[in-house]
Amino acid sequence: MMARCGMLTGLEGTETNFSFATPEVVTRSAYVTPTWDNGDCHDQRYFQNIIAANQWANGQIVLVGDVLVKATTNPVGGLRDPEAAF
Numbered sequence: 001m002m003a004r005c006g007m008l009t010g011l012e013g014t015e016t017n018f019s020f021a022t023p024e025v026v027t028r029s030a031y032v033t034p035t036w037d038n039g040d041c042h043d044q045r046y047f048q049n050i051i052a053a054n055q056w057a058n059g060q061i062v063l064v065g066d067v068l069v070k071a072t073t074n075p076v077g078g079l080r081d082p083e084a085a086f
Contacts, residue, residue, distance in 0.1 A: 001060050002027045006067035012068050020047040023069040
């Protein structure tokens with residue numbers, strides 16, 4: 001139903017994050033909803049709302065215990081710096 005992994009963040013790409021952010025989560029298309037909002041941490045709320053609406057428990061969400069995504073922080077443009085070397 002849903003899988004998530006870790007992500008390296010920060011200016012140097014050295015901070016480990018296991019939240020429900022967009023690059024860390026894969027959800028089956030049958031469960032996606034048109035409920036994205038524009039507030040802070042909107043992606044984490046989006047995935048948490050899908051989990052709540054479907055009453056999923058931790059056993060129904062696969063946690064890959066490895067970091068599979070890296071996103072550096074661009075002081076001007078936020079995450080996903082297009083000039084990042086990774």
